Amino acid sequence: MKKSILRQYARLIARTGAHIQKGQQAVVYAELDQPDFVTMVVEECYKAGASKVEVEWSHQALQLLHTRYRSLKTLCKVEDWEIERLRHRTETLPARIYLLSEDPDGLSRIRKEKYAKSMRARSLVAKPFRDAADNRYPWCIAAVPGEKWAKKLFPTLSRHQAVERLWQAILSASRVVEGQDAEQNWIEHNRILKDRCQKINALQLKSLHYTASNGTDLTVGLMPQAEFLGGGEETLSGQFYHPNIPSEEIFTTPLRGAADGVVVSSKPFSYRGQLIQSFRMRFEQGRVVEVDSPDAKQLLEQMLDSDEGARYLGECALVPFDSPINNSGLLFYNTLFDENAVCHLALGAGFNNCVRDYDQYTLEELRQMGVNDSIIHEDIMIGTADLKIDGVTIDGKTVAIFRNGSFAL
Numbered sequence: 001m002k003k004s005i006l007r008q009y010a011r012l013i014a015r016t017g018a019h020i021q022k023g024q025q026a027v028v029y030a031e032l033d034q035p036d037f038v039t040m041v042v043e044e045c046y047k048a049g050a051s052k053v054e055v056e057w058s059h060q061a062l063q064l065l066h067t068r069y070r071s072l073k074t075l076c077k078v079e080d081w082e083i084e085r086l087r088h089r090t091e092t093l094p095a096r097i098y099l100l101s102e103d104p105d106g107l108s109r110i111r112k113e114k115y116a117k118s119m120r121a122r123s124l125v126a127k128p129f130r131d132a133a134d135n136r137y138p139w140c141i142a143a144v145p146g147e148k149w150a151k152k153l154f155p156t157l158s159r160h161q162a163v164e165r166l167w168q169a170i171l172s173a174s175r176v177v178e179g180q181d182a183e184q185n186w187i188e189h190n191r192i193l194k195d196r197c198q199k200i201n202a203l204q205l206k207s208l209h210y211t212a213s214n215g216t217d218l219t220v221g222l223m224p225q226a227e228f229l230g231g232g233e234e235t236l237s238g239q240f241y242h243p244n245i246p247s248e249e250i251f252t253t254p255l256r257g258a259a260d261g262v263v264v265s266s267k268p269f270s271y272r273g274q275l276i277q278s279f280r281m282r283f284e285q286g287r288v289v290e291v292d293s294p295d296a297k298q299l300l301e302q303m304l305d306s307d308e309g310a311r312y313l314g315e316c317a318l319v320p321f322d323s324p325i326n327n328s329g330l331l332f333y334n335t336l337f338d339e340n341a342v343c344h345l346a347l348g349a350g351f352n353n354c355v356r357d358y359d360q361y362t363l364e365e366l367r368q369m370g371v372n373d374s375i376i377h378e379d380i381m382i383g384t385a386d387l388k389i390d391g392v393t394i395d396g397k398t399v400a401i402f403r404n405g406s407f408a409l
Contacts, residue, residue, distance in 0.1 A: 001167040005178050006037060007044075009142075009171060012182045012245065014044035017140030018095040019241040022049030025094035029056050033101040033146035041097065054094075060106035060273055067115045075118035078125040086129040093137040095241075101146035104333035107273025116302040119272065123306075123375040131363060135353050138241035141336055143170050152333055173246040173325050173337060186242065193230035196250050199409050200318075201227045203399055205391040207258070208316060210343075212384045214264045218283065220316055220345075221258025223370045224394065226354045228252045228318075236359055248325060248340040251317035253350035255370040257286035259313050263345065267331060267338045267381035274299055275333060279380075287311045288347070304347070309374030315346035321383050321405030335379050342383025343402070348376035 014020050026045045030038045038055060045053045067075065107115070150162035157165060171177070175185040210218045230250035232242045260283055268277045279293035279300055288311040291300045304311050319342050325332075326341035350371040352358045358366060367373050389402035400408040 001164060001171075002178070005171060005176060006167075007040060008182050009174065009176045010037065010040040010044045011047075012174070012176060012186065013041055013097060013099075013140055013142045014048050016183050016186050017142060017242050017245050018045070018097050018138050019239060020045050020048035020050050020095055020138075021239065023051050024049065025052045025054075025092055026050045026097065027054045027056060027089070027094050028097045028099065029058070030099040030144075031101045031146060032057060032059050034099070034144040037144050038099060041099065045095075045097075050095075052094075058102075060102055063107060063273070064110055067110050067118070072114055072117060075114065076121035078122055083125070086126060090129045090133045093133060095137060096139040098139070098141045100141065100143040100334060100336055101149060102273060103146060103148035104152060104270040105273070105275040106148060108275065110273070112274070112299060112302065115272070116306075120306055120375065127375055135236050135358075138235055138239050139243055140241065140245060141243065142174070142245045143334065143336055145170065149334070153330060169328060169330055169332075170337075173328065173340075175246070186245075190231035190242070193247070193250055196318075196407070196409075197228045197230050200250065200391075200401070203391060204394045205399070206394050207392045208401065209390045209392070210261075210263070210382065210387065211389075212264070212266075212382075212387045214266065214384055215262060215280065216264045216382055216384075216387070218259065218261035218263045220313065221255040221286075222252065222316075223255045223355065225356055225369055226252050226254075227356055229351075229354055233353065244336065244340070246325065246337065246340055248323045249317040249319045249344075251315050251351070251354070253352075253354040253371050254313050254316050255286075256309075256312050256350070256367075256372040257370070259283040259286045263380075263382055265380055265382060266342060266384050268333060269335055269338065269378070269380060270333060271299060271303055271378060276300065281380075283313075286313070303376065303378060306348075306376045307374055309372050310348050310376050312347070312372045312374070313345055314348045314350035314372045314374065314377055315344075315379070317344045317346070317379075318389070318402070318407070319343050319383060320402075320407055321385055321387065326383075338381050339379040342381050342405070343387060343389075344379045344381045344383065346377055346379045348372065348374035348378055 145163045145166035150166040154162040176182045276296040282290040391399045
């Protein structure tokens with residue numbers, strides 16, 4: 001891939017995604033797959049004015065070894081220096097950039113129960129710091145090709161060819177096109193997403209009813225104080241940023257306890273490095289009470305047992321079936337892309353900033369309004385070519401939101 005277009009992508013991530021400000025610190029989280037591009041992103045952060053940029057590397061092979069050889073007690077323990085780092089970053093609020101490239105099924109051989117218990121224990125320690133920093137720093141999730149990920153998408157190609165093809169797919173989905181201004185492309189795309197939000201928020205919906213021929217038949221209640229968001233967001237201090245590159249969704253936080261019916265997945269998703277091909281979930285009074293899966297029932301039950309809030313919805317996201325990512329014909333096996341291919345729901349934590357004037361409320365007040373609280377937030381894809389969504393307004397009118405998988409507004 002040409003360095004010039006990779007440089008443009010790195011600049012987009014630093015300046016439009018995380019929107020680094022002069023004097024701001026940044027942290028980049030990455031796997032070992034694309035060190036040259038990570039270096040490029042760090043340089044673009046500095047060019048944007050960052051005072052300090054740190055890189056934290058991870059590697060799935062090491063995670064497998066740690067989980068195999070360490071005791072459960074050791075895996076669960078969060079060291080004092082790790083707690084101090086969490087506290088320090090809660091105080092300094094660096095911009096955070098997550099560069100995804102891991103193998104979607106890279107932890108399939110992990111000791112699942114041991115790993116789940118350790119992740120839950122560590123997440124509970126980190127949660128108070130995460131809550132304290134919520135909506136106070138800019139962040140951006142983007143992707144780069146990993147060889148194993150690329151070979152999963154393009155198994156008949158050589159490793160080099162597969163990585164090149166995945167680069168092309170990532171850049172296209174991210175609106176980075178040679179000869180075009182990627183940042184200007186995102187300004188225009190952001191305008192389109194904001195326009196969709198305005199149209200649907202004007203309806204004043206109180207519920208959404210999803211139906212599809214695969215068996216999905218689910219009604220989800222919405223909070224009267226909540227609204228749909230999409231595209232760029234702002235921190236509490238007013239710093240504008242784009243959390244996801246790419247992004248095709250508009251989304252809201254549903255009302256905890258108000259979901260009834262059945263939902264059937266339409267695409268696989270990777271949960272902590274383990275690929276789940278398909279599943280069916282049944283909700284009663286907002287809570288998942290039954291889950292079926294031919295290949296991952298135990299793994300899904302572990303996810304749903306992460307904490308009390310893991311069985312409740314935290315997000316309803318609308319993405320047209322004819323989105324650019326879905327029209328590419330590729331199944332990415334990566335939630336960042338597949339969630340932006342079709343409509344999805346998320347189990348776990350809701351988004352506080354979907355509540356109007358959320359900065360005027362305490363966390364406890366937001367949760368009392370109906371924002372779900374959890375240590376997880378896992379997106380499940382449910383969009384199909386025949387997905388139908390009807391909205392019911394606060395005055396009882398039924399409005400067509402989706403027909404044949406795409407917006408009917």
